[in-house]
Amino acid sequence: MKADPAVQRQLLELAKVDAELSRVAHRRRTLPELAEIEAGEKTVREKRDALVSVETATSDLDREIARQEKEVESVRAREDRDRKLMESGSVGAKQMTDIEHELQTLGRRKGALEDDLLELMEQREALGLDAQRTSAEVDKAVQAVEAAAARRDEAFKDLDTTEARRKEDRAKLLPRFPEPLLKLYTRVYDHKGIGAALLRARRCGACQLELDRNTISEIKAAAEDSVVQCDNCGAILVRTLESGL
Known part of the structure; x- marks a missing residue:
C-alpha cells in the first residue's frame, strides 16, 4: 500500500485522538x-x-x-x-x-x-x-x-x-486519509487498540519492541510512501527523522 508520507505522519494525530478516546472509555468503566x-x-x-x-x-x-x-x-x-x-x-x-x-x-x-x-x-x-x-x-x-x-x-x-471534543477532532482528521489507509488503520486499531505509532530509534511505538536488523533493513529499503507495519503488533509504523533509519 502507498500513501503520501505527510499523510502517514498525520496518522499519529489520529492515533493520539483515539488513544485519548480509549482512555476516556476506560475511565468511564473504572x-x-x-x-x-x-x-x-x-x-x-x-x-x-x-x-x-x-x-x-x-x-x-x-x-x-x-x-x-x-x-x-x-x-x-x-x-x-x-x-x-x-x-x-x-x-x-x-x-x-x-x-x-x-x-x-x-x-x-x-x-x-x-x-x-x-x-x-x-x-x-x-x-x-x-x-x-x-x-x-x-x-x-x-x-x-x-x-x-x-x-x-x-x-x-x-x-x-x-x-x-475528541470526536470532533477525529471527524476533522478522517477526510485527510485515503480510504485504503484508513481501513488498514481501523482494522489494526480494532484488533490491537493502536492503529499507528511512531517508529522511534528502531523501536515500535505501539508494542515498544525493538525491531531486528533484517526488519530495519527492509523498512529502510522501502519507498518513502510505502506503508509499513510492525511485524509484532501490526501497527502502521510512521517514519520520521526520529526513526533511526
Whole structure:
C-alpha cells in the first residue's frame, strides 16, 4: 500500500485522538465511584434488611406486650371482683376462705405476669434503640451512595465533554486519509487498540519492541510512501527523522 508520507505522519494525530478516546472509555468503566456505589448499595440493602428484621421483632413484641397487659388486666379485674364480694358481707365463712385463697393465687399470678411484662418492656426499649440506630445507619449509607453518585455524574460530565471534543477532532482528521489507509488503520486499531505509532530509534511505538536488523533493513529499503507495519503488533509504523533509519 502507498500513501503520501505527510499523510502517514498525520496518522499519529489520529492515533493520539483515539488513544485519548480509549482512555476516556476506560475511565468511564473504572471510575472508583462505580465500585463505591455498588458497595454502598449493597450496604443499604443489608441495613434495610436489618431494619425490617428489627421492626418485625418489634411488631411481634408489641403484640406479646398487648396480650400480656390484657392478661394482667384480667387478673386485676378478678381481684377487684373478689374484694368487692368480700366487702359486701354477703358471703359465708367457707366462701370467704375460698375467696381469700383465690386472691392469694391471683396475687402470685399477677406478680409473675407483671415481672414478665416488665421484661418484655425492657426488650421493647432495647429494640426501639436498635431500630433508631439501624435507621440512622440506613440514612448514612443512602447519603454515601448519593454522594458517590453525584461525584460519578460530575466525572461523567467531564468525560462526556472530553469525548465530544475528541470526536470532533477525529471527524476533522478522517477526510485527510485515503480510504485504503484508513481501513488498514481501523482494522489494526480494532484488533490491537493502536492503529499507528511512531517508529522511534528502531523501536515500535505501539508494542515498544525493538525491531531486528533484517526488519530495519527492509523498512529502510522501502519507498518513502510505502506503508509499513510492525511485524509484532501490526501497527502502521510512521517514519520520521526520529526513526533511526
